[in-house]
Amino acid sequence: MSEALDDQWVVRGDHDEYATILFNEVMPDGYALNHPRHTLLLKTTQSLIVASREGPFAFTQSPKVLARVARSIIGFGAWCNMENIERFENVTPDDIARFVSLAATGYERTMQTVRRIQDATDALRSAVGVPVPLALALQHAGIPSNLRSKIPRALEAYYHMNYPLALETVSARTETKQTLTKGTLYQKFFPLDMLWQCRKSISSALVFEPFPAGVWSVAESLGKDNGHTKTMPVNVCFHILAAAVNWVTLGNALLRLMHETSRDPSKAEEACLQFSKRHANELCGVSLSTRKLGSPYIVHPKTACITYLPTAVYIIIAAFTARRDIEISKLSAGSVTGNSESGWWLKSYIAKTLRRDDFTPCPEIVKAAVCLMEKIGREVRQEHAISLLFVVPGDANNCSYRRCAIDINLFARLVQTPKVMIEEILTDWKFSPHQFRRAFAVLFVWRFEYANIGALSYQLRHFNIDMTLNYVRDAELSSLIGEEYHKLTLEKMRSYANGPEKPCGIFGNVLKKFIQRFRNTISMTDEAGLERKLVEFVEQRKLRLRATPWGYCGASGTPSNLRRAACQSVINPSRGITLDGVPDSTGSDEYLCARCHFHVTDSTREDHWVAKQKSMEQAARNAYTSELLRRAQMERSRVIRIFIQKNFNKE
Template structure:
C-alpha cells in the first residue's frame, strides 16, 4: 500500500508541532498541527481577529551545497522550533505593549532572513554556526542590506530565462516609462527567499532590484542596523539548548555606529509649513467640514433606504442618487475641488476627486488639529483600539469653552486619562462624530454582526460603484508614502501646499508643530490671521495643570469644573507636560539663537533686549578677534543662555528674562520684588524693560488689543471707575503703539 503524501506531511507537521509545544509556555502564543503560529493581538479592536497567524511553511530555505533544492523550514523541526522560541522570547520581554504584534511579526520575518543567510553558508544547525558567520553578515547588511547579504541578484541571474520572466510583470506608466512590478509570492517561491517587499522599478528589473525599506544605493543607518543586530541576538537569548552558544553581537550599538553610514540630520518642519497645515485644517473644519458631513449623512441615509437591494443594484442606485443629489450640486463651488465621484475606480479620470477624497481631507485636518493642539502621539489619536472613540469628548462648560477628552496614555500609564482640550479640538472631534454616526447607521443596517461597543473615530466605509458599500471598514493612517491607506494624508497635503514642496511629514511631528505655534503664534502672519478668525486658540489647554503663577487664575477657574484631585492622574498629566517641554525647549533654543543673530545682522528688532545684545556684542568684539557676525553671535548665545535668558511669547513682544536671577531691571516685578509678575506685562509696561524684544509683526496684535479696549469702553458708563481704568489702559496702549511705530520707521530709514 502506497503512502499518501498529504497524509504523511500531515503527520510530520503534527509531530513537529508537538515537538515545539514542549517548550511553549507563554499564554499568548500557540501552534496548531498544521504548523500555524498564533499570537494574541493586544491592539485588536473588538470586531477584528484577536490573533495574528503565521504559517511556518511560508519560510523558505534556498538550495545550498547540502540540500540542492528549495525547502520549507517546516521540513526541519529544530530550525522551526528556534523561530518559534525567538518569538516567545520577545513576547516575554515586551510585556503588554500594544505594538508587540507588529514587532514580533517583524522579528519573525527578520530572523527568517537571518536563517536563510546561514543556510546559504551551509549552516544547517546552530551547532555549526561560528562568530565569523555573523561578522560577515553585519558587513553585508551595512553595505547593502538583505539584498546583498542574501545574494539576491546573483540568484536571479542564475535562474533560467523563463523562470526569471515569472518574477515580474511590466506595464507602461503615465509618463511613458515601463514599470516592472515584482510578483511578491512568485519571487519568494522561485528564489527560496524570505524578503517580502520589493519595489516596482523603472530600470532593468534585475540590476535595479531593491526592497521597499532599503536599497543597494542607500546603505543602512546606525539606528536601523543596531535594531536588526539586537534582534539577531535573540538566537543567543533563547539558550544554547536550541540557539547559539555565543552572543553574535556583544555591543550592537557600537558596531552599528562603526559600520553604518553617518546619520543624516532630519530636516525638521519649519514654522511656515506648520502654520500652513494648521490654517488649512481650520478651513476644513469650519468651512468644508459641515458640508462634507451633510453629504455623508445623505448618502448613508440612502444606503439604509435601499438596504434590501442586491449589492449590484445598490451601487447603481447610489451612483444615480449621488449624481443628482442637490447637496452635492450646492457645495461644488464651496469646496476646493468638485466632487465628481462617490469613490475612485479603475475608470476614474486622473486627478479627479471623489467623496472619499473629501472625507480623507477632512479626517486628516481633524487629525492634524487634535494632534497639534494637544501634543499627542500617533496612536493616542488614531489607533483603532486605543485612539479616540465616540463619546470620549465631554463638555464641561460650553460657556467657558471647557472640554475634556479621555486620551489613552501610550508611554506610561496605558490607561485613559481625562485632559482639558480647547474649542477647535472639540469642534474637530464633533465633526468626526458626525461622520461616525452616519457610517454607524450603515453598519446597523448592513453589517449587524460587526457592531462594536467602542466606536473609533478614525475609520470610515467606502462607497462602491459596483457593490454599494465596501464590506470592510477602512482604518485611517496619517502617512504620505507606501500603498493603500498609507497615503491617506496626501490629498490634504497636496491641497494645503499647492505647487510648493510638501515637507517630510510623519505622525511624530506634532509635538514640534505644537512648540512652533507656541513660540510664533504672535508674529507669524498665518497664525495671527487664524487667531483673529477663531477668536483664539488656547495652546495652554494641555499645559493647564502646571502651577505657573502667571496662569494660576485660569487654572483655578478650570479646576472648579474639572476633577483634578487624583495624585496619580496628576502625575500622568505632568509626565505628558514634561514630554512637551522637551520639544518646547528645542524650539525655544532655536528661536533664541535666531533672534540674537537677527539683531546682530541688523534686522528690525526693538526693545531693551536689542540694545542689551548689542552692548554684549561690542564688549565681546573688543576682547576677541572676529571674522563675522555669526562667529560673534555663537558665543553671545552661549553667554546669554548661561544667564538663563530665553524667549517667552507675548502678544506685544517677547520677554527674554527666562529664568534669569537678575530680575531687578524688569518692569513687571511682583509686589514683593522677588519674582516676575507677567500678568502685569503689556505694551506700555514692557516698552522700557531691558528684557523686552519686539518687531513689526507685533504691531497688529497691539492694534487689535487697542480696538478691543475701545469696544469694551463703549459698553461702560462714562465716568465710572471701570471706564476710567479702561481709558487709562487705552491711552497707555496708544502711546506704546505710537512709540513703536515711530521707532520702526526710524530703523527702516537708517
C-alpha cells in the same frame, strides 16, 4: 498563542492585538522554512518566540515584537543556509562578525541577492528561455517576491540579463545602500544574543556568547544615528490645517449631500454641482461628482464623507491636541466632554508614558470634529456595539464596518497643499501623523515664545522635560522661529511706517524717530526705497520684536540690553532668560514694560492696557486686599495710568 499551523502562527496580545508569523518563507536553497529539511531552524525559531514571551528570558508580550524576533532569527537562519551552515552550533565567531557587518548594509548585500539572481537566471535560461520571468527567477534564487523594493541592484542585474535594451529605465532604481540605523541593527542583533542566552531551551543554539561587549555596542559601532521627525514648513502646515478646518465645518452639509444623492441618484449629479458651486471656498479646490471625470480634484460625495472627512477630523485632533497617531486611532465616541465656558477635554489613551486614559484640554474645533466623526460612524457603532470613533460602514458584500483609512498625503494632494522645494525640486511635502504633534510644539513655542515649557511638556505627556526641550532646541525649529520673528518685526515696521498704527512706549518712540529719518532721506513717493531702508534697519540691528499680550519686546541678548531691560533688574524675582538668550517675557508684566527701554506697543494693545489698569484699581479697592498689597497695586495702577495717558492720549 494559537495552536501551531502548518505554515503560520497567530500570536495574540492584549486589546485584540495580534500578529501573524509566517513559516513558509522560501530559504536560499529553494525550500520553504516549514519543509522537513528545515525542521531544526523552524523549531528553534518557534522555541525562541515562546521563550521571548514566557519563562526566565521573557521580555515582551507584544505580538509585533515577537514577530520581529521571529523575522530576525529566520533572517539569520536564511543567511546560515546560504553559507551552508546547517546548525547554529556550527556558527563561529568569525561567522557572527561577517554577518553583523553585512547586516549593517541592508538585506540586499547580506543575502547576496545580486549573485543569487544571476545564478538563478543562468540556470533557468536553458529551461525556460529568455526572458526568464522575474517571479520564477526570484523563487529559484530563494528571494521572497515581496522584498523586491529592497533589492534594486539585484533587479538591475536581472533586467540586464533579460532585457538589455530596457536597462536605462531600470538603472534609476539603483542607489547606494546606506548603513542602517543603530536602533534597527540592535533589533536585528538582539535575537541572535537569545540564541546563546536561551541555549538550554532551544533545539539549536550558539555555543559561544556572540556579543560579549553587549548587543548595543555592536549596533552602535556599525549603525548610523537615527533621524527625527521633520518640521512642516509654515505655509504647508497652515494650508492643510485651514483645509481640514474648512472640511470639518462643512461636514454636516457633506453628510446631508451624501444621503440625498444615495436616495435619489437621478438628481445626484445636479446636487453635487450646486453643492460644489455653493461651497467652492470651503472645499479648497475640490469638486464633487457622482461620475468619474479623470480629475484628481473631483471626488464622489461618499468618498468625501467616509475617506476625506475622517482624515480632516484626524488632522484637527492631531494638530490641536498633539496626540500621537496610536492615541487618536484608539479614540472612542463620546471622548470629548466639557462646555464652552469651562473648556473642552479630550479623553484619550496616553501611549508610551502614562499608558492609561487621560484628559487633554482642546479647542472647540476638536469637539466639532469629534462630533462629526461620531455622526459618520453612529449607525455602525450602534449596530455592532462598538465604541471606536474612527469607523465607517464597510463594503456591503464583505464586511459590515471597517476602520477609517486615514491618508494625510492623499488629503493634502486633494486640497492642493503648496509644494515645497527639496533639493531644488518642487515636490509634495510628505506628511506623517507625528509631524502634527511637532507642529503643535512649534506653534506653542512660537506663540508663547519659549514660555512655560512645563505646560508644553504636560500637553505632550512627557515624563522627562528634557524630551520636550529636544523639540524646542532643535536647530530646524530655532531657525523657523527666528524666521517668524524676522517676518513679524518687518511687518510691524511696515505697519508703523505706513500707518495706521503708530508705535509708542520708549522703544516705540525710538523706532518712530528712525522711520521719520528714513522718510526724510528718501522721496515721499519712493515706497520701494522705504522698504529697503526698513529691511536694512531690521537686519543690521538684528531687531526681533517678540509679542506679549501688552506689546512687543525689542531687547536682544547682548550684555548691555540685558543690563538695561527692566525685567532683568535684580529686584524682579521673576526675571528669566529664554533658551535663545533674550529676556523672558513671562517674567515681566505691564508695570515693568511701561518703563522699559525696549518696550514697544501700539493701538492694537490699547484695550489690554485700559482693562489692566481698571482691574488693578478694582483690586486695590477691594476690602479684602491687605494694606501692603493695596499700596503696591495703587502704585502699579498709577504707572500704567500715566503710560496710557502718555501713549494713547487717554485721561
